[in-house]
Amino acid sequence: MDRRSEATTGDGTATEPAGPSPAGAAGAPRPTSRDVAERAGVSQATVSLVLRDRWHGRVSPPRAEAVREAARELGYRPNLAARRLRSGGTGTVLLVVPALTNEFFARVHAGAAAVAAERGMSVVLFPSPEGIGPAPDPFASAGATLDGVIASSMASRALRALRGGGLPLVMLDSDPEDTEAAATVNPDVPDGLRRVGGHLLAAGHRRIVHLAADIDTWTFRERGRALAEELASADSPLLATARAALDVREAAAVAGKLLATRPRPTAVVCDDDVLAAGACKAARRAGLRVPEDLSVTGVDDLALATAVEPELTTVRLPAEEMGGTGMRALLEVLDGGAPGTRVLPVRFVPRGSTGPAPTGSG
Numbered sequence: 001m002d003r004r005s006e007a008t009t010g011d012g013t014a015t016e017p018a019g020p021s022p023a024g025a026a027g028a029p030r031p032t033s034r035d036v037a038e039r040a041g042v043s044q045a046t047v048s049l050v051l052r053d054r055w056h057g058r059v060s061p062p063r064a065e066a067v068r069e070a071a072r073e074l075g076y077r078p079n080l081a082a083r084r085l086r087s088g089g090t091g092t093v094l095l096v097v098p099a100l101t102n103e104f105f106a107r108v109h110a111g112a113a114a115v116a117a118e119r120g121m122s123v124v125l126f127p128s129p130e131g132i133g134p135a136p137d138p139f140a141s142a143g144a145t146l147d148g149v150i151a152s153s154m155a156s157r158a159l160r161a162l163r164g165g166g167l168p169l170v171m172l173d174s175d176p177e178d179t180e181a182a183a184t185v186n187p188d189v190p191d192g193l194r195r196v197g198g199h200l201l202a203a204g205h206r207r208i209v210h211l212a213a214d215i216d217t218w219t220f221r222e223r224g225r226a227l228a229e230e231l232a233s234a235d236s237p238l239l240a241t242a243r244a245a246l247d248v249r250e251a252a253a254v255a256g257k258l259l260a261t262r263p264r265p266t267a268v269v270c271d272d273d274v275l276a277a278g279a280c281k282a283a284r285r286a287g288l289r290v291p292e293d294l295s296v297t298g299v300d301d302l303a304l305a306t307a308v309e310p311e312l313t314t315v316r317l318p319a320e321e322m323g324g325t326g327m328r329a330l331l332e333v334l335d336g337g338a339p340g341t342r343v344l345p346v347r348f349v350p351r352g353s354t355g356p357a358p359t360g361s362g
Contacts, residue, residue: 031074039070047071051336071336091121093330095323096151098215100127102246103302104319108152108172111323119331121147128154148330152322153219168333172326173317175218176341183329183339185322187346189219189299190226192315195348196269196297197230199313204357205267205295206236209258211251211279213271214243223271223299239265244275251278252285259286259294266294266357273298273305276312280353291355301349310352318344 033051037044042063049055050067059067070076095112097105113123128151152172171181178184200208210227213220224241231237240261244254255268255278270276276298280290288294290310298305301316321344329339 031076033076035074036067036070036076039074040066042067068336068338076336091119092124092146093121093327094124094126094146094149096126096128096149096154098128098153099246100125103304104300104317105152107319108323108326111320111325112150112327113323114320115324115327115331123327147334150323150326150330152326153217168330170326170330170333172322173219182333183326184341185326185329185344186219186341187317187322187344189315189317189346190222192299192317192346192348193223193226193269194230196313196315197227197234199348199350199354200267200269200295200297201231201234201236203295203355206357207239207263207265208236208267208269209239209265210241211255211258211268211270211275212241212243213275214245220271227269244278246272246274248274248278248281251275252281253278255279255282256285259283259288267354268294268296270296270298273300273302273312273314276314276353277304277308280308280312290353293358295354295357297354301347305349305351308353313351313354314349316347316349318346 033044033047036051037047040047040063046055046059046063047067049059050064051071055064093112093116095109097108099105109123109125116123124146146167148168148170150170150172151174154171154174168182169180170183170185171178172185173187173189174181174184176184176186197208208231210224212224228238240258242254242258244251251270251274255275258265258268259282268276268279270279276296279296283290283294283296290296296312298312298314299317300319301314305312305314325342325344329342332339
C-alpha cells in the first residue's frame, strides 16, 4: 500500500509530496498546501503568507487571489492544530470591546465563546475604553499567542498595536468599508433607526430630538444618519441633536437641556438604552409623563429596557448572534476563506415608553 510521508510547511500544515487529488473523491487524501502552491503556480511560502492573511506588502493582490482561488477549488483547509503546535499557541482568540461592564458586550462574548468552544478554542476578553484610543497589546507578543482578533463597536485604528503581527481581524458593528478588517459582521442598525422614526411619525410626532452617544464610531454615526434621513423623508427633520456619554446621570443632564427648549420636543430618540433611561429621568424631573407628554426610545434591548417603568421601546440587537457569527467568520479566515461582510437583522420592540404625540403647543 502506497503511504505518503508527511512534512510540515511554514504554516504548520501537514503536506504530502504527491500532486493534488480530486476534491471530494472517496478515500482521497486531504489537499495540502503543496497542492495549492502547484495549482496557483507559487511557492508554499506564498501560500502560507496568503492563507494566514500576512501577504500584504509581500505578495501581489492578483497572486494572493490566485492562491485563495486554488484553495477554494481544491477544498483545502489548513491544519489549525498543526499550526498551533508549531507556534506554541493555544488556539486563543482575543475579543476587544469598549467596556467590560456593558451587558451588550457580555452577550457578544457569550456568543463568541460558545462557537469557539465547539472548535476547542478559547476567548480572551480585553477592554479598549470607548473603542477610539489605541488598545495596548495585552501580550508581550500577541502574534505568537493568538490566532486572531475580534473587535466589537470600535474603530480599527484603535487596534493597530495588535495588528502589527499580521493577526486576522474581524470587526463587529463597525465600518464595512474598513480595509484593515478581514471580515465584518454588522447588525442592521440603520433599519432599526428607520423603524423607530417611522413608529414615531405614525404616532403623530413631529417635534423629535436625538440624544446621541458622544463616541465617534461607525455604529453611532450610522444611527444618527438613518434617523435623520427617515424623518427628513417625511418633511419632519430633527429639531436638535445633543451628545452625551453612555452614563445615565450625564444623559439625564443633557436630555434636561433638550426638554427645556421651545417648542418642547414630544419625542427623544436615544442611541442606547442607557441614554434612554437618562432621558426618562430628565422627563420626571421636568414634571413630564412618559409617554403621555414625552415618548422615549432606545437601542440594544438590555435588561435595563424592561427594568424601567414604563418599559422602553427599543431596537433589539442580536448580540449573541453577532459574537457567534464573528467567531465563525474568523475561523473561516483562518481556514483560508474570505467571508466579507455579513449583516444580521434587528428587531424593533415597541413598549410603553412611546405613545401618541401630545396635543397643544407644548
